[in-house]
Amino acid sequence: MGIKLYKEPKLVKPVLLACWPGIGNIGIMAVDMLRRMVGAEEFGEIESWDFFYPRKVLIRDGELKDLEFPNNKFYFQKTEKKDLIFFIGEEQPSDGGGVYAEGTKAYRMANLVLDVAQKFGCQRVYTSGAAVAPIHHSTRSRVWVVPNNKDLIDEVKGYENTVLMSEVEGRDGQGNITGLNGLLLGVARRRGLEAICVMGEIPIYIHGFPIPYPKGSKAVLEVLSAALAIRIPMDEINALIQQSDSEIESVYERLPSGIKEQLDKLKYVVYTKPSEPEPITEEDKKKILQEIDKFFKKDAGRD
Amino acid sequence: MLSEGKSFKLFTRSKFDSSSMVVVWNQDVGRLGSRVADYLAGQLKGRELGEISPEGFFSLSGVTVEEDVAQFPESKFYRCQNENFVIFRSDIPRYNWYGFINLVLDIAEKYFKVKHIYTVGGMVLPSAHTTPRTLMSVVNSTEMMRMLGHYDVVNDMDYETREDQRPTFSSYLLWVAKMRDISGVCLWVPVPFYLMTVEDPQACKKVLEFFNGHLELNINFTDIDKEVAEQNQKIAEARRRSPDLDGYISKLESNLGLTADEGEKLVKGIDELLRDSRRV
Numbered sequence: 001m002g003i004k005l006y007k008e009p010k011l012v013k014p015v016l017l018a019c020w021p022g023i024g025n026i027g028i029m030a031v032d033m034l035r036r037m038v039g040a041e042e043f044g045e046i047e048s049w050d051f052f053y054p055r056k057v058l059i060r061d062g063e064l065k066d067l068e069f070p071n072n073k074f075y076f077q078k079t080e081k082k083d084l085i086f087f088i089g090e091e092q093p094s095d096g097g098g099v100y101a102e103g104t105k106a107y108r109m110a111n112l113v114l115d116v117a118q119k120f121g122c123q124r125v126y127t128s129g130a131a132v133a134p135i136h137h138s139t140r141s142r143v144w145v146v147p148n149n150k151d152l153i154d155e156v157k158g159y160e161n162t163v164l165m166s167e168v169e170g171r172d173g174q175g176n177i178t179g180l181n182g183l184l185l186g187v188a189r190r191r192g193l194e195a196i197c198v199m200g201e202i203p204i205y206i207h208g209f210p211i212p213y214p215k216g217s218k219a220v221l222e223v224l225s226a227a228l229a230i231r232i233p234m235d236e237i238n239a240l241i242q243q244s245d246s247e248i249e250s251v252y253e254r255l256p257s258g259i260k261e262q263l264d265k266l267k268y269v270v271y272t273k274p275s276e277p278e279p280i281t282e283e284d285k286k287k288i289l290q291e292i293d294k295f296f297k298k299d300a301g302r303d
Numbered sequence: 304m305l306s307e308g309k310s311f312k313l314f315t316r317s318k319f320d321s322s323s324m325v326v327v328w329n330q331d332v333g334r335l336g337s338r339v340a341d342y343l344a345g346q347l348k349g350r351e352l353g354e355i356s357p358e359g360f361f362s363l364s365g366v367t368v369e370e371d372v373a374q375f376p377e378s379k380f381y382r383c384q385n386e387n388f389v390i391f392r393s394d395i396p397r398y399n400w401y402g403f404i405n406l407v408l409d410i411a412e413k414y415f416k417v418k419h420i421y422t423v424g425g426m427v428l429p430s431a432h433t434t435p436r437t438l439m440s441v442v443n444s445t446e447m448m449r450m451l452g453h454y455d456v457v458n459d460m461d462y463e464t465r466e467d468q469r470p471t472f473s474s475y476l477l478w479v480a481k482m483r484d485i486s487g488v489c490l491w492v493p494v495p496f497y498l499m500t501v502e503d504p505q506a507c508k509k510v511l512e513f514f515n516g517h518l519e520l521n522i523n524f525t526d527i528d529k530e531v532a533e534q535n536q537k538i539a540e541a542r543r544r545s546p547d548l549d550g551y552i553s554k555l556e557s558n559l560g561l562t563a564d565e566g567e568k569l570v571k572g573i574d575e576l577l578r579d580s581r582r583v
Contacts, residue, residue, distance in 0.1 A: 153372070
């Protein structure tokens with residue numbers, strides 16, 4: 001059980017982009033799309049059977065031919081400005097069998113991913129996930145950024161359309177990033193590697209549904225393409241957004257009018273520390289968020 | 304039989320005949336423990352000796368974010384150059400506390416020949432920052448009591464954990480050390496409650512002065528003196544600007560209590576003042 005490399009590409013200080021599925025599949029959709037768009041080539045994998053329960057069995061003529069496990073694959077590409085390694089995990093390993101990574105298996109997986117990245121000279125890691133936020137689905141998602149080293153704060157502040165934890169009202173710079181998209185930041189920190197998690201916003205009332213939220217992924221993609229100096233055509237993600245918008249709208253229209261009225265108010269909520277006067281009062285905002293919170297009985301969080 | 308592997312890793316093979324170990328926790332009032340460790344390591348050219356793996360002791364379900372930066376539990380040993388002196392700096396484990404403490408002591412005894420342990424911690428008090436800091440001690444042996452006899456340390460503390468609280472992790476460590484015949488002391492410094500969430504360089508200096516004398520470390524205090532002066536100056540300026548803030552601190556200086564509301568306002572005012580200036 002461990003790492004299997006099919007080839008050993010010559011890379012110069014490659015940047016690792018690692019991602020696992022999470023809320024709205026925001027991170028993995030963005031990172032996987034980036035991987036496809038730069039034409040990254042598969043070069044290795046982490047063997048799955050000690051991490052996951054099999055997801056498919058193949059039986060032919062009464063004989064068990066194969067078991068299929070979630071994939072954990074490495075890809076690479078040399079771009080004009082930077083060499084890239086991608087790691088895409090199809091599932092998060094968890095000792096407890098939960099959806100999000102937890103425990104020894106997750107820790108081992110994070111270390112194996114970084115073992116490979118460091119073998120090729122990686123010094124910088126990006127992970128990606130979702131930031132559950134009190135926003136409306138018609139608004140542009142922003143990207144919450146969390147570095148694993150305070151020296152990176154100035155750099156991440158320079159990325160367009162991003163928010164630091166300290167800019168989120170009531171958080172005072174604190175929070176949690178659950179699952180491997182967070183854990184990898186910590187393990188990288190332990191190894192002295194720079195790492196940044198970029199989390200696309202997803203509306204609080206959508207995050208519980210098992211549907212992707214490409215608008216959040218697009219925001220992540222924009223930040224990553226700027227950070228890595230790669231031009232990415234946005235046609236594909238725009239088409240997905242259009243499709244998802246129309247699906248969300250059709251559900252939204254069928255909501256009882258009382259609920260819809262409450263959710264509509266999110267169009268006017270600014271939950272980050274305001275740089276200009278807000279269109280509604282603080283009291284209104286508090287009330288709206290309380291009502292919505294009560295409705296969903298969940299707090300904002302992230303994956 | 305203790306051996307390197309999954310639970311811990313040594314970076315270098317230093318030879319020790321006998322050593323003292325200072326233990327600090329990252330989760331400490333006024334960041335006292337981590338500041339003391341940073342200063343000692345900086346002054347005495349501390350380098351990493353080894354670390355304990357987080358597996359089995361900490362939650363590995365993600366990371367926490369503090370002051371915009373992702374954190375991760377660490378438990379590391381450092382050696383200070385030319386000194387038989389080890390620093391153990393760690394987050395407080397979430398699980399298997401007894402196992403963690405025993406592992407720390409196993410490593411300390413086997414590889415670093417630790418004979419004496421000193422833990423450092425802050426104690427929140429409703430006092431003013433202008434009140435001189437005192438050093439209080441809780442020992443686990445008469446040997447340590449005797450060793451501290453020459454120092455300006457309060458060593459007659461009576462205390463019982465209240466029903467709604469639990470003993471500190473340093474106390475737990477000291478107790479396990481006692482069972483293993485390792486002499487140790489918990490050193491406590493009062494930290495004014497309004498410096499609890501920021502930093503208290505005066506408390507840090509108090510502890511450093513103790514180690515400097517007790518372990519003959521030759522510490523240069525210029526940097527910490529500068530920090531103390533800067534913090535005092537910032538608070539003094541804030542007092543001049545805000546009569547309310549000045550009134551609260553004056554009350555504490557006169558040994559008068561504050562109402563809950565006054566206390567909250569003082570904490571908020573000082574927190575904003577010192578945090579903002581740290582971010583500049």
